Structures are given as C-alpha cells and as structure tokens.
Amino acid sequence: MSGNDDLAGLFEQQRPRLRAVAYRMLGSLSEAEDAVQESWLRLSRSDAARIDNLSGWLTTVVGRVALDMLRSRASRREDPLDAHLPDPLVGRLDEPADPEQEALIADSVGLALLVVLDTLAPTERLAFILHDMFGVPFEEIARVVDRTPAAARQLASRARRRVQGTAPVPERDLARQRAVVEAFLAAARDGDFDALLALLDPDVVLRADTGELREVRGAAAVLGQITGYRRFADSGRLALVNGAAGLVTLPELPSGRPMSVMGLTVAEGRIVAIDILADPARLAGLDLAFLDR
Known part of the structure; x- marks a missing residue:
C-alpha cells in the first residue's frame, strides 16, 4: 500500500x-x-x-x-x-441510524x-x-x-x-417523543383542535420553509397554521428527523414526491417547536424511498 x-x-x-x-x-x-x-x-x-x-x-x-x-x-x-x-x-423511526448518520445527529442536534x-x-x-x-x-x-x-x-x-x-431542551426518550407525535398526528387527522392545543406548548414556535422561511409563535397562532396542513395529515408517516420523532408527508402514488418533512421538538410532554421543510426543490433532492420498506 x-x-x-x-x-x-x-x-x-x-x-x-x-x-x-x-x-x-x-x-x-x-x-x-x-x-x-x-x-x-x-x-x-x-x-x-x-x-x-x-x-x-x-x-x-x-x-x-x-x-x-x-x-x-x-x-x-x-x-x-x-x-x-x-x-x-x-430515517426510519423503528430502525437505528447507520453509524455515519449517528455521528451527524449526536448530541441531539435537531432542526430547532x-x-x-x-x-x-x-x-x-x-x-x-x-x-x-x-x-x-x-x-x-x-x-x-x-x-x-x-x-x-x-x-x-x-x-x-x-x-x-x-434553543429548547428536547425530551431525550424517543418513546415519549413518539407518543406525543402520534397523538399530534391523530388529532390533526381528526381535526380535534382541543387535543392539538393541549399538545402544544404555550410558547411553541412553528417555522415553515416553502422556498422562503416564515415563522409563527404562540399556541393559538400555530394552531391556526396547523389547520392549513390538515390535508397533509392523512399521508403523514412517522419518521426519525434529526434523531427525533417527526413526520414525513408522502403522496399515495409511489411515483409522487414528498410534500413535507416535519421535525417536532418535544419537551415535558408538549411540542415546543415545529420545523417544516416544504420547499419542492429541496424536497426533490431527498431520497425517502426507504420509508416504504
């Protein structure tokens, strides 16, 4: 050599x-x-x-x-x-990340x-x-x-x-994160605003990137934005987003592109930050086929 x-x-x-x-x-x-x-x-x-x-x-x-x-x-x-x-x-929520991805997301380097x-x-x-x-x-x-x-x-x-x-200090236990995210997804699908509001921290911040970044703060204001994403809830899939429980919205057609990736930061049983990537150009560069395995 x-x-x-x-x-x-x-x-x-x-x-x-x-x-x-x-x-x-x-x-x-x-x-x-x-x-x-x-x-x-x-x-x-x-x-x-x-x-x-x-x-x-x-x-x-x-x-x-x-x-x-x-x-x-x-x-x-x-x-x-x-x-x-x-x-x-x-990544998949039910599978450990590969060693290289583990290095990338160590120390809870979430989107928030x-x-x-x-x-x-x-x-x-x-x-x-x-x-x-x-x-x-x-x-x-x-x-x-x-x-x-x-x-x-x-x-x-x-x-x-x-x-x-x-920066919020996230919940470390992935099972507790997952329980909150599953409850969030179920409430969004049912249009249960009271349940959604109970899951949001009063000072929650939502950031949505659709090509430009916009930010909303406060549970009531964020709840108003979430109702606009209700149509994505039916196609929401649990996923691992930067080492934490999150959501990916995928179309029903296998050939379709992902509609959004949502990182949720959970602390003390409530969602304190929601970060949504919905920029079609950037989403097109993500390979999410593994979520269908």
Missing part, C-alpha cells in the same frame, strides 16, 4: 466526525460534503508526517473551511432575513438547535461547535478565527448564552 493510500485510509476513519462538524457549521449536507472534500485536498497537499494529531488537525481545518463558506454565504445575502431551514436527516446556530455570527458558531460539541481547545480555535484564546473563549460563551436562552 502506498503512503497516499495509507493517508486516505486514515482520512476515511475521520470522515464521519468531519461531516458532523461541517453539518453543524453549515446546516447543509451538500456543503458539508464539499467542506470535507476540501479538507482532504488540504491534507493531501500537506506534509502529513509532521502532523502530530491528525484528528485535531482535520477538525480545525474543516472548521476553517466551513467558516469561510459561512462568511461567503453571509456576504451574498442581500437581505439578512434570507434564511431557510437546515437540511433534515431523515440548527436554526438557532444559524443566527450566530460565523466565528461564534465555530467557537461554540468546536469547543462545546467537539472539545477542541481554545488555543486551537484561536488560530482558526485569528483571535487570542481568551477572545475565542468569549465567542463560545456568547454563543452558549444564545443557545441556552433560545
């Missing part, structure tokens, strides 16, 4: 972790894959023999690449509200948390993700963001306060 083959093998061992870093940074599966590929190109052009900690080196490199991509994305936005939901990770991460400044997002989620020392993060370690620590601290003050 050549030296380059050895290096490629070592890189492949790191790929799940690198994709997990990039996905948290970018919220896009395709961009995350681009960032991982760029980290491989940089590694292949480097003197790998001089790298003492390959995992740490690659983690900071993919973080730097993702940071540059975030900054480029921000500079292209004419409207600061030009936002969309992150790409959902969809990714939406909050998307509101952070790029450097804050990087510092928080690398330190709080992947244990990268601030000395290394400082080199990525071109700050002192103390400044990198402050970036992570600001991000942490924002996340803790905004």
Whole structure:
C-alpha cells in the first residue's frame, strides 16, 4: 500500500466526525460534503508526517473551511432575513441510524438547535461547535478565527448564552417523543383542535420553509397554521428527523414526491417547536424511498 493510500485510509476513519462538524457549521449536507472534500485536498497537499494529531488537525481545518463558506454565504445575502431551514436527516423511526448518520445527529442536534446556530455570527458558531460539541481547545480555535484564546473563549460563551436562552431542551426518550407525535398526528387527522392545543406548548414556535422561511409563535397562532396542513395529515408517516420523532408527508402514488418533512421538538410532554421543510426543490433532492420498506 502506498503512503497516499495509507493517508486516505486514515482520512476515511475521520470522515464521519468531519461531516458532523461541517453539518453543524453549515446546516447543509451538500456543503458539508464539499467542506470535507476540501479538507482532504488540504491534507493531501500537506506534509502529513509532521502532523502530530491528525484528528485535531482535520477538525480545525474543516472548521476553517466551513467558516469561510459561512462568511461567503453571509456576504451574498442581500437581505439578512434570507434564511431557510437546515437540511433534515431523515430515517426510519423503528430502525437505528447507520453509524455515519449517528455521528451527524449526536448530541441531539435537531432542526430547532440548527436554526438557532444559524443566527450566530460565523466565528461564534465555530467557537461554540468546536469547543462545546467537539472539545477542541481554545488555543486551537484561536488560530482558526485569528483571535487570542481568551477572545475565542468569549465567542463560545456568547454563543452558549444564545443557545441556552433560545434553543429548547428536547425530551431525550424517543418513546415519549413518539407518543406525543402520534397523538399530534391523530388529532390533526381528526381535526380535534382541543387535543392539538393541549399538545402544544404555550410558547411553541412553528417555522415553515416553502422556498422562503416564515415563522409563527404562540399556541393559538400555530394552531391556526396547523389547520392549513390538515390535508397533509392523512399521508403523514412517522419518521426519525434529526434523531427525533417527526413526520414525513408522502403522496399515495409511489411515483409522487414528498410534500413535507416535519421535525417536532418535544419537551415535558408538549411540542415546543415545529420545523417544516416544504420547499419542492429541496424536497426533490431527498431520497425517502426507504420509508416504504
């Protein structure tokens, strides 16, 4: 085996972790894959023999690449509200995720948390993700963001306060999540508004991405929106969405495209966040055929 083959093998061992870093940074599966590929190109052009900690080196490199991509994305936005939901990770609720998907969604990285991460400044997002989620020392993060370690620590601290003050803490038990989501689906199918209202947290937030993102807050307002989705309830299927119980609405015809992917965040027996991807262009890129097995 050549030296380059050895290096490629070592890189492949790191790929799940690198994709997990990039996905948290970018919220896009395709961009995350681009960032991982760029980290491989940089590694292949480097003197790998001089790298003492390959995992740490690659983690900071993919973080730097993702940071540059975030900054480029921000500079292209004419409207600061030009936002969309992150790409959902969809799986079967009754089957464990494969190891690579497990790495992507570890630590309950649900859609609601990714939406909050998307509101952070790029450097804050990087510092928080690398330190709080992947244990990268601030000395290394400082080199990525071109700050002192103390400044990198402050970036992570600001991000942490924002996340803790905004992102809901989800129910960890998947069976409890599933019970709430099943009750939600049944109430929506029956048009039972009282039951739906009882399942919604008073401060629930609904985000729907149909090509542009709109947001509704409060149980009464969200209930009014849910009634508009009642026609999707009959074709709703339970699914695993970013590691949590969620719903996918599929047409009756096998050849039809999915109509929406819905991530539901459950906390203390109630739904605190509903994130709906219904953008036809993005849904067309999702392979959900496995749900019919």
